[in-house]
Amino acid sequence: MLAQSDPGHATAYQDQAIDLLGRALELWKLRGSGPSEVQYIKVESAFDESLRARPEFQALIKPDQ
Secondary structure (H helix, E strand, O other): OHHHHOHHHHHHHHHHHHHHHHHHHHHHHHHOOOOOHHHHHHHOOOOOHHHHOOHHHHHHOOOOO
């Protein structure tokens, strides 16, 4: 992940990742069917602990998604 290899820009890269994940969830909800994007996000190994710990990330994967 870019945030790991470029610590000086880690927050900006994480912000972009969170924005893109949010958009993916919006599109998934609009479709109204298909595999759960929330579950995919929860198990994706590319997301490190610093990203997963952010409140914005946690809000994406909260149970009522």
